[in-house]
Amino acid sequence: MKNWAMEIEKAAIPVAGLVDVPPRELTDGEARLGIDVFALTANNITYAAFGDAMRYWDFFPAAGEGKGRLPVWGFAEVSESRCPDLPVGERIYGYFPAASELIVSPAKVSRAGFVDASDHRAHLPPAYNRYVRCSGDASYDREMEAEQMVLQPLYLTGWLLARYLREEKAVGASRVYLTSASSKTAIGMASCLRDSPVAGVKICALTSAGSRDFVDGLNLYDEVHLYSDIDRMPASRPSVMVDFAGDASVNRDFHTRFADQLKANIRVGGAHWEQSAPARNLPGPKPDFFFAPDHLEKAREALGSGGFMAAYGEDWMAFARSARAWLQFREFSGANACLEIYNGLISGDAMARDGLTIRV
Template sequence: MKNWALEIEKAAIPMADLVEVPERALIDGEARLKIDVFALTANNITYAAFGDAMRYWDFFPAAGEGMGRLPVWGFADVSESRHPDLPVGERIYGYFPAASELIVAPAKVSATGFIDASTHRAHLPPAYNRYIRCSGDAGYDPDLEAEQMVLQPLYLTGWLLARYLREEATFGASRVYLTSASSKTAIGMARCLKDSPISGVKICALTSAGSREFVDGLNLYDEVHLYSDIDRMPASRASVMVDFAGDASVNRDFHTRFADQLKANIRVGGAHWEQSAPARNLPGPKPNFFFAPDHLEKARAALGPGGFQAAYGKDWVAFARSAKSWLQFREFSGAKACLEIYNGLIAGDAMARDGLTVRV
């Protein structure tokens, strides 16, 4: 297939296939981005699992009824342009479909980037509509493209979560438990809190038996617990749950064990997508969804553009440069590989230490 996209059944996300996409001519003001390479992680499964609820399906409309195109993070090159300020050959980083191309309507074009002002994206979160011109990005390093694709969107969420916990004084808790502690977003958050600890607060991992050795080896968590041990965990201290797994049974077990000592349940993702239907009538606080784009806009407003970039950029570069010590980057090629990796992520076959990318 010359021009392809991965399409997924919205109501049954294990059902996915490759479709051929007819090419169309550009109109004035548009640019064609030839997608070069993108990452596939458990975070992309969260996009699919919450596709309707969080409007992830709205970014890249699919051709088929009831189908959606999977959002991914990656790099593309401008292969054709009818926009006077965006020349052919520019390398672009941002939010793309798992596909071979994306047509955008660039607006607010500057030396550093632009937004896609396509009509169907006007009501969507601005953070996902921003595209970065690598030539104008002081933090861009071609040798760290894999790290940027695989980790930056996840690390940013972890960084914002750590900031949020500080702002809320951890809701008065002295223990913060991270489910799916082997996930890259959890690792990013744990790294932020390891490098700059919150006084009197311990950061604790919840993970599966199969991931225990990997999580221990990260040396980021003060305590590591298994899901199977929740009913025996000490529950006498005020605690917060940061939920990257989205597993209803884990939520019920944790809420039942901690009850009134649970001060907040911050729901972030759905790594355990098959068990992600919200548990009902839980003891303790109601889970509250953390939508990173909203918190990103708040952080930008509070710190100012320069202040935000200075605060976040320093932390991100240090994290990116450390990634190869715990993550194995693996690149695959072509549409078929994209579908196979997606199916593997759905089946839970990906290893925590894998950083998977697809070269289109």
């Protein structure tokens, strides 16, 4: 299959398949990006689970009725260009479909990158429309592309969450509980709070029995608890839940246990997608979705572009360099491997310590 895309049933995300994409000629100003390699993580399942609610399906329209193309993070090369400022051969990092190519309309082209100004993306969050030219990225290291694809988008969300909790003084809580504590976004957040903690606040893991040893071995959490133990956890201290799992039954158990001591439920993801329908009539505060692109724009505005890159960039590089101590990168090739790994992520078969990438 020379030119392909993976398409997913929006109403039933376990149903996915590969489709041939007919080639089309470029118009003036467009560029064709041949996608080289991309990551697949539980975060991509969150994109699918919230595809309609958070407009993730809108970035890369599918050909099939009722279908969507899965967003991923990865690298591509400019294979054809009718944009004079973006030559063939440039290596690009950014937000792509799980597919073999993407046609973009580059605007605001600079040495550092460009924005895809395609009409259908104009109303979408700008953070996802920015593309990085690797030749203009001082932090780019080809030997660390796996870390960048697999971890950087997740770490950025964790970094923004940690910044938010520090600014809000953990909403008055003395315990912050992270569900799906083995997930890469949770690990990034916990790492940030270990290195720059909120005074007097402990960071606590909630995880499954199968992931407990892995989570313990990270040495990032002050306490590690199992989902099955929620009804026996100490509940006398003001607490915050940061929810990467999105599991309705876990939410109900946690809200019931902590009730008025729960100061906030910050919902981030839907790793437990099959049980992610919001629980209703919960005791305590209503879950509030944390949309990272909005917080990214606020951080850029508060710190300035240079200040943001200095603050975030130093933290990210330290985290990336430490990743191979706990993460095993595994690369697979081709469209069929993409579909197989997506199905494995949907089934919950991926190991927490795996960093999975697809070479197109």
